[in-house]
Amino acid sequence: MIPASFDYLAPTSVADALSALAEAGDDVEVLAGGQSLLPILRMRLNAPDKVIDLGRIKELQGVSEDGDHVVIGAMTTYADVLASDLVRQHAGLLTDAIAEVADPQIRHRGTVGGALVHADPAGDVGAPALALDTEFVITGSGGERTVAAGDFFQDLFETAVGEGELLTAIRIPKHTGWGHRYEKFVRVSHQWSIVAVAATVRVDGGTIAEARIGLTNMGSTPLRATAVEQALVGKAATDEAVRDACAAAADGTNPPSDLNGDSDYRKHLATVLTRRAVLAAAGG
Amino acid sequence: MTRISVTVDGVDYSDEVEPRTLLVHYLREQLGKTGTVVGCDTSNCGACTVHLDGRSVKSCNVLAVQADGHDVTTIEGLATNGELHPMQQAFHECHALQCGYCTPGMIMQAIDVLNDNPNPSEQEIRVGLEGNLCRCTGYHNIVKAVQQAAGAGAATGSSAGTTSGSTLGGEPV
Numbered sequence: 001m002i003p004a005s006f007d008y009l010a011p012t013s014v015a016d017a018l019s020a021l022a023e024a025g026d027d028v029e030v031l032a033g034g035q036s037l038l039p040i041l042r043m044r045l046n047a048p049d050k051v052i053d054l055g056r057i058k059e060l061q062g063v064s065e066d067g068d069h070v071v072i073g074a075m076t077t078y079a080d081v082l083a084s085d086l087v088r089q090h091a092g093l094l095t096d097a098i099a100e101v102a103d104p105q106i107r108h109r110g111t112v113g114g115a116l117v118h119a120d121p122a123g124d125v126g127a128p129a130l131a132l133d134t135e136f137v138i139t140g141s142g143g144e145r146t147v148a149a150g151d152f153f154q155d156l157f158e159t160a161v162g163e164g165e166l167l168t169a170i171r172i173p174k175h176t177g178w179g180h181r182y183e184k185f186v187r188v189s190h191q192w193s194i195v196a197v198a199a200t201v202r203v204d205g206g207t208i209a210e211a212r213i214g215l216t217n218m219g220s221t222p223l224r225a226t227a228v229e230q231a232l233v234g235k236a237a238t239d240e241a242v243r244d245a246c247a248a249a250a251d252g253t254n255p256p257s258d259l260n261g262d263s264d265y266r267k268h269l270a271t272v273l274t275r276r277a278v279l280a281a282a283g284g
Numbered sequence: 285m286t287r288i289s290v291t292v293d294g295v296d297y298s299d300e301v302e303p304r305t306l307l308v309h310y311l312r313e314q315l316g317k318t319g320t321v322v323g324c325d326t327s328n329c330g331a332c333t334v335h336l337d338g339r340s341v342k343s344c345n346v347l348a349v350q351a352d353g354h355d356v357t358t359i360e361g362l363a364t365n366g367e368l369h370p371m372q373q374a375f376h377e378c379h380a381l382q383c384g385y386c387t388p389g390m391i392m393q394a395i396d397v398l399n400d401n402p403n404p405s406e407q408e409i410r411v412g413l414e415g416n417l418c419r420c421t422g423y424h425n426i427v428k429a430v431q432q433a434a435g436a437g438a439a440t441g442s443s444a445g446t447t448s449g450s451t452l453g454g455e456p457v
């Protein structure tokens with residue numbers, strides 16, 4: 001299938017992209033890697049008058065270090081994040097999760113920014129971003145603002161990025177030395193998560209000192225399993241102690257029911273996957 | 285219409301395209317390179333896989349305008365002077381195809397797998413090909429072909445003038 005006709009703009013700076021966005025009016029879509037947007041346009045679920053391609057804006061690409069944060073430009077591809085030693089070393093949970101996204105071809109094109117703004121609740125990047133307390137840098141004509149992860153994801157496919165704004169970067173506080181694991185449950189390879197759990201923990205002398213847990217596809221946005229995070233603090237990194245703490249993983253969630261499983265099944269999966277993810281992250 | 289300049293299989297092209305034109309349609313319909321095929325409507329099957337600047341992409345999920353200024357290699361650009369690329373040869377020898385519909389994409393992705401990792405395990409080959417579906421073979425002989433090609437040092441030679449490191453064979457000029 002072929003998208004409906006549109007006008008195409010490929011600015012080479014954020015400033016130019018923002019003025020193009022401002023001039024374009026309502027009926028405009030921003031194109032990043034296109035791995036979600038192009039299928040949408042091809043299926044004619046959307047038919048914008050204008051498409052603004054961010055692909056030629058160099059300043060949005062790449063991974064860098066800023067004090068105790070790792071900064072990832074919104075247009076950095078999955079493949080480039082996977083290849084980044086900085087990310088692996090300081091935010092290994094994100095590396096784990098991205099390795100599970102789609103397939104190599106899609107990871108060569110898809111971008112971290114595109115995935116986060118698309119905000120599909122079954123997407124694999126939201127939960128680790130949330131667990132890692134990521135800050136979202138959003139730029140509009142009025143300048144730059146930073147939004148905490150907890151405020152970024154607002155609803156199904158809805159984020160804090162407003163009309164006329166772009167996500168320009170994410171800033172991840174370094175979690176150097178933390179263990180990490182993304183447990184993704186699918187029935188066939190190359191599938192969207194039925195449920196997945198992103199866990200990163202700091203173990204000190206065999207005891208869990210801190211834990212951060214994000215849940216994928218357990219509601220309309222990625223969720224933090226805060227009750228489990230708290231219950232894990234001070235626990236030995238053993239199967240029994242972790243099992244008890246993880247029993248609450250699905251508390252307060254409202255996961256969807258669909259062909260892949262009903263809501264209760266997803267809740268069960270969340271507790272099992274949380275236990276596996278935490279144990280693996282703790283090196284157990 | 286937008287003018288684009290693209291290098292495809294070592295040849296420079298400059299063409300007017302509608303912005304909505306998918307790369308796979310540009311290759312097939314405007315350049316007549318029908319070696320790259322379309323197998324699905326959802327970007328799942330991988331039959332349309334080509335290399336863009338030396339990295340595999342699904343050409344049904346890229347706009348031709350996004351390829352402006354870039355380098356594309358298709359299945360048609362692999363053989364040199366009538367000699368099959370080692371990966372093509374391995375698919376032939378291992379009987380890694382039946383109907384052959386998935387084969388152009390499968391070979392392009394298999395080369396990408398070896399470019400990334402010249403000595404993959406069987407599991408790494410299977411995971412590397414997870415975005416390419418085959419309805420006929422059961423994958424077994426495809427995996428064998430990739431193993432054989434890896435043994436023959438087919439880890440490179442995917443494309444002309446790309447950024448993907450060294451190239452051994454298959455450089456169209």
Ligand SMILES: Cc1cc2nc3c(=O)[nH]c(=O)nc-3n(C[C@H](O)[C@@H](O)[C@@H](O)COP(=O)(O)OP(=O)(O)OC[C@H]3O[C@@H](n4cnc5c(N)ncnc54)[C@H](O)[C@@H]3O)c2cc1C
Nearest residue numbers: 030032033034035036037102110111114115123124166167
């Ligand atoms: C076959 C297939 C399998 C997949 N499997 C998975 C999977 O297993 N797990 C998974 O998580 N995902 C999966 N995906 C989805 C994929 O990860 C995309 O969601 C991701 O690549 C989107 O990033 P993009 O750069 O391609 O964004 P695009 O598709 O270009 O854009 C997505 C949306 O975000 C907006 N946008 C993009 N960037 C910005 C920005 N900087 N500022 C403001 N708005 C912006 C666009 O306007 C658009 O609405 C799959 C996709 C396909 C086709």
Ligand code: FES
Nearest residue numbers: 323327329330344
């Ligand atoms: S035709 Fe491109 S993935 Fe199926």
Ligand code: FES
Nearest residue numbers: 382384418419420
């Ligand atoms: S050989 Fe027929 S689809 Fe693979």
